[in-house]
Amino acid sequence: xxxxxNWAVTQMDRKTADGFVTTAHxxxxxxxxxxxxSVYSTVSFEGEPTIPYENLTExxxxxxxxxxxxxxxxxxxxxxQIAEAKAPAVATGLPW
Numbered sequence: 001x002x003x004x005x006n007w008a009v010t011q012m013d014r015k016t017a018d019g020f021v022t023t024a025h026x027x028x029x030x031x032x033x034x035x036x037x038s039v040y041s042t043v044s045f046e047g048e049p050t051i052p053y054e055n056l057t058e059x060x061x062x063x064x065x066x067x068x069x070x071x072x073x074x075x076x077x078x079x080x081q082i083a084e085a086k087a088p089a090v091a092t093g094l095p096w
Contacts, residue, residue, distance in 0.1 A: 002032060003030040003031065003032045003075075003078070003079055003082060004030065004031050004032070005028060005029070005030045005075055005078065006027075006028070006029050006030070006031075007026065007027070007028050007062055007065075008026065008027050008029075008058070009024050009025070009026050009058050009061045009062060009065070010025045010026060010027055010040075011024075011025040012024050012025070012061065013025075014053060018048075018049055019049055019052060019053030019054075020045075020047070020048065020049040020053075021045055021049070021053070021056070021061070021064075022044060022045060022046075023042050023043070023044050023045070024042065024043050024045070024061050024064065024065055025040070025041075025042045026040070026041060026042070026043065026062070026065050026069075027039065027040045028074050028075060028078055029078065030075065030078040030079065030081075030082060032082050032086075035082045035085045035086055036081075036082065036085075037077075037078040037079070037080075037081025037082045037085070038078060038081070039074055039077055039078055041069070043064075043065050043068045043069060045064065
């Protein structure tokens with residue numbers, strides 16, 4: 001199985017007074033040929049801003065996300081969705 005993973009920050013919530021990011025909304029998606037899977041979640045942060053809001057990059061925020069989320073377990077969950085799509089354990093239909 002060769003899965004291509006893509007992590008993305010889809011939205012952020014921040015305090016308008018100081019630009020501190022309180023929540024990052026993120027997705028991890030994976031594709032293997034015609035099969036795909038994805039996980040969406042959020043992660044919250046506490047503290048003081050260390051980087052001005054206007055200077056944040058997606059790579060920086062993803063680093064924060066990965067500091068709180070088990071990256072390998074998330075990618076394993078996506079891989080499990082893809083494996084299930086390739087060889088479903090349950091099927092529907094009629095025999096006629």
